[in-house]
Amino acid sequence: MINPSYKEMLQGKSVIRELSEYATARGKEIGYENVFDYSLGNPSVPCPQDYTDVVIDMYRNKPSSYIHSYSPSLGIESVRHAVAESLNRRFGMNYETKHIFMAIGAAGALAHAFRLVTQPGDEIIVFAPFFPEYREYIRRTGAVMRLVPADTQSFQINFKEFEKALNPRTQAVLINTPNNPSGIAYSTQTIQKLADILREKQKEYGHDIFLISDEPYREIVFEGADSPYPSRFYDNTLSCYSFSKSLSLPGERIGYIAVNPKATDADILAVICGQISRGIGHNCPSSTSQLAVAQVLDKTSDLSVYETNMNILYKALKELGFTVVKPGGTFYIFPKALEDDAVAFCMKAKKYDLILVPSDSFGVPGYFRMAYCIDTEKVKRSIPVLRRFVREQYGVNG
Amino acid sequence: MINPSYKEMLQGKSVIRELSEYATARGKEIGYENVFDYSLGNPSVPCPQDYTDVVIDMYRNKPSSYIHSYSPSLGIESVRHAVAESLNRRFGMNYETKHIFMAIGAAGALAHAFRLVTQPGDEIIVFAPFFPEYREYIRRTGAVMRLVPADTQSFQINFKEFEKALNPRTQAVLINTPNNPSGIAYSTQTIQKLADILREKQKEYGHDIFLISDEPYREIVFEGADSPYPSRFYDNTLSCYSFSKSLSLPGERIGYIAVNPKATDADILAVICGQISRGIGHNCPSSTSQLAVAQVLDKTSDLSVYETNMNILYKALKELGFTVVKPGGTFYIFPKALEDDAVAFCMKAKKYDLILVPSDSFGVPGYFRMAYCIDTEKVKRSIPVLRRFVREQYGVNG
Numbered sequence: 045m046i047n048p049s050y051k052e053m054l055q056g057k058s059v060i061r062e063l064s065e066y067a068t069a070r071g072k073e074i075g076y077e078n079v080f081d082y083s084l085g086n087p088s089v090p091c092p093q094d095y096t097d098v099v100i101d102m103y104r105n106k107p108s109s110y111i112h113s114y115s116p117s118l119g120i121e122s123v124r125h126a127v128a129e130s131l132n133r134r135f136g137m138n139y140e141t142k143h144i145f146m147a148i149g150a151a152g153a154l155a156h157a158f159r160l161v162t163q164p165g166d167e168i169i170v171f172a173p174f175f176p177e178y179r180e181y182i183r184r185t186g187a188v189m190r191l192v193p194a195d196t197q198s199f200q201i202n203f204k205e206f207e208k209a210l211n212p213r214t215q216a217v218l219i220n221t222p223n224n225p226s227g228i229a230y231s232t233q234t235i236q237k238l239a240d241i242l243r244e245k246q247k248e249y250g251h252d253i254f255l256i257s258d259e260p261y262r263e264i265v266f267e268g269a270d271s272p273y274p275s276r277f278y279d280n281t282l283s284c285y286s287f288s289k290s291l292s293l294p295g296e297r298i299g300y301i302a303v304n305p306k307a308t309d310a311d312i313l314a315v316i317c318g319q320i321s322r323g324i325g326h327n328c329p330s331s332t333s334q335l336a337v338a339q340v341l342d343k344t345s346d347l348s349v350y351e352t353n354m355n356i357l358y359k360a361l362k363e364l365g366f367t368v369v370k371p372g373g374t375f376y377i378f379p380k381a382l383e384d385d386a387v388a389f390c391m392k393a394k395k396y397d398l399i400l401v402p403s404d405s406f407g408v409p410g411y412f413r414m415a416y417c418i419d420t421e422k423v424k425r426s427i428p429v430l431r432r433f434v435r436e437q438y439g440v441n442g
Numbered sequence: 443m444i445n446p447s448y449k450e451m452l453q454g455k456s457v458i459r460e461l462s463e464y465a466t467a468r469g470k471e472i473g474y475e476n477v478f479d480y481s482l483g484n485p486s487v488p489c490p491q492d493y494t495d496v497v498i499d500m501y502r503n504k505p506s507s508y509i510h511s512y513s514p515s516l517g518i519e520s521v522r523h524a525v526a527e528s529l530n531r532r533f534g535m536n537y538e539t540k541h542i543f544m545a546i547g548a549a550g551a552l553a554h555a556f557r558l559v560t561q562p563g564d565e566i567i568v569f570a571p572f573f574p575e576y577r578e579y580i581r582r583t584g585a586v587m588r589l590v591p592a593d594t595q596s597f598q599i600n601f602k603e604f605e606k607a608l609n610p611r612t613q614a615v616l617i618n619t620p621n622n623p624s625g626i627a628y629s630t631q632t633i634q635k636l637a638d639i640l641r642e643k644q645k646e647y648g649h650d651i652f653l654i655s656d657e658p659y660r661e662i663v664f665e666g667a668d669s670p671y672p673s674r675f676y677d678n679t680l681s682c683y684s685f686s687k688s689l690s691l692p693g694e695r696i697g698y699i700a701v702n703p704k705a706t707d708a709d710i711l712a713v714i715c716g717q718i719s720r721g722i723g724h725n726c727p728s729s730t731s732q733l734a735v736a737q738v739l740d741k742t743s744d745l746s747v748y749e750t751n752m753n754i755l756y757k758a759l760k761e762l763g764f765t766v767v768k769p770g771g772t773f774y775i776f777p778k779a780l781e782d783d784a785v786a787f788c789m790k791a792k793k794y795d796l797i798l799v800p801s802d803s804f805g806v807p808g809y810f811r812m813a814y815c816i817d818t819e820k821v822k823r824s825i826p827v828l829r830r831f832v833r834e835q836y837g838v839n840g
Binding site: 104319329 | 443444445446447448449451452484486488489494497498501502505506507509510511512513545546547549550551552553554557558559560561575578579581582583613649650686690691692693694695696706707710711713714717718720721722723724725726727728729730731
């Protein structure tokens, strides 16, 4: 019989996906250039030419057995080694090959990290605003997600609420910096304070608490932002990474977990990930993408367009009187809606072909997310439309 | 804290992997050409040149956004459509796009299929001999694997034992034909009888019983073998496929589930797989491999070497007096060992640098598996060594 618990999930559709589907349909009607689609976090810049060149060169000059053989379940050894070296160079870490587990994007990395350090019934603390899929990712491990309300002044961690949420069942804390949807990067001060609290609580509870750091936007950081590497501050850290955004390769599904060398059982955590893979049918990213990514580890796509777009939008939103915290990275911005009901606000915007995502599924009411991974020209054209929308609907004259 | 249930799995090492590691180490000592490594099922022939050409052409001429964008969680629509059409052409089926779910190799396909049609505590029937990883794949879903002993005369289904194993908790039956490790293809008669029994039991128990058909060796079928497409015989069939063997692409991790259009809830089963993916961090095969495979669906690598190797080995084994059933496909052969203890037999063979896999982990005692996906020249050179081994150790003169 069909498993009813999955069948019932069909009811709960993703708001983001629905809006994106609407934008596509509307685009067919009036021309996609006339729809200001801020719904989806799909990178808008091409992958680096170097990546393309590496793949073509490999397919031309290397034997099939080199490119296409089974990868070990932890990932291709030379690739894991290259990832460790790159992280050491860039963040002053001491990773060895054994600390790296190659994963199918950040989703694959998180699926392993959650199972690695929790058992059913354990709690994982998540900070609002958060990527809505975390809820499903965690629920399906049997662990419980405990949500800490947002500090909407800064979108740094709300430490008062965090301390209330901590309890002896806390086995892991999940952070996502730079953050989807707020665009905020946690500061050195924030990470330091978080680490101090976790160390104290580890002692108090007499067990490890792992910091699971979801970092797909690590490479998209804007001028002046303070965005440190979390693992430098706390030994029990699992850094989960995806190349989807930095190399514009979301379809290739490649990322990794980097286990802090000083974590408890650091030498076997990646090996245990290989065991977890057996149960969930994971079996590592494609060998092509592993081998190719290893050649361009210190490169990125031209990510400057995201900062350009952010500056245009931030300035316009401020001029229109929106309450909004300036993003330190990512390609998201998260302003306060002009009425309490964010869904109603976004539905009104939709009439102007402005596709905004209401904040409710991110765990904060009354805000909206704009994903500005679109052409700058379109961002510019959207500003007068945004102005008209808020004037006509809310009487705002910016 | 680290999840102890995964940590304890580290104790149970894979026999096949250990033997393969030994073969590699021994190869470094005496030259790999002198080690007759029959341990691993890694395809020995290159992928079709067409596949390589398609990838190079795509990387040269298509935009990054075409190749590397997020794939929908069910797979790229045009790819799913092409898979359906190819299966319809080749097996006279009536699949539509909605019946195809793209998966990360057969392991990914099975991880979804098991979760789709069972709940914790349900039983999945498996026939010996079986691929040892099935045990872990099933255990981690919470379902129970019920093993039907082998019919060692033919390695078709042991129907007497099958009927004993069936009970109201049976929610799925897993078959793997052509079979790893026996090399046997289930005949039309076998599949027909299996389907008849399942239909009868569905009626008797008042619930669906799904046939999960694991078919990575479907394209490796030898002259004269009767190897029908199981889904043609039974409506509630989920056909799980991988391109690892037919296109020699194990590292690319690409396969699919094809839902029989007449299965219960056929229209939503693939959609539910997309929900299952969210819980296990799956998120479909790489977009590159999806787009490329869709261009070569009706092609295969040059698989003839496997039949050549099989014929050489089968003849030699028969001449040496081994009890062995002639394979109908795959690149495995599964003879009876010359003593009851298959591990002892294989350990003795190891001294001759013949790497054979004892049958115990396949659910049948007293046999051994040879994976002959190696060069024909090496197969030929191994015969005198095999002869010397059985003469010296067992006094057999072939």
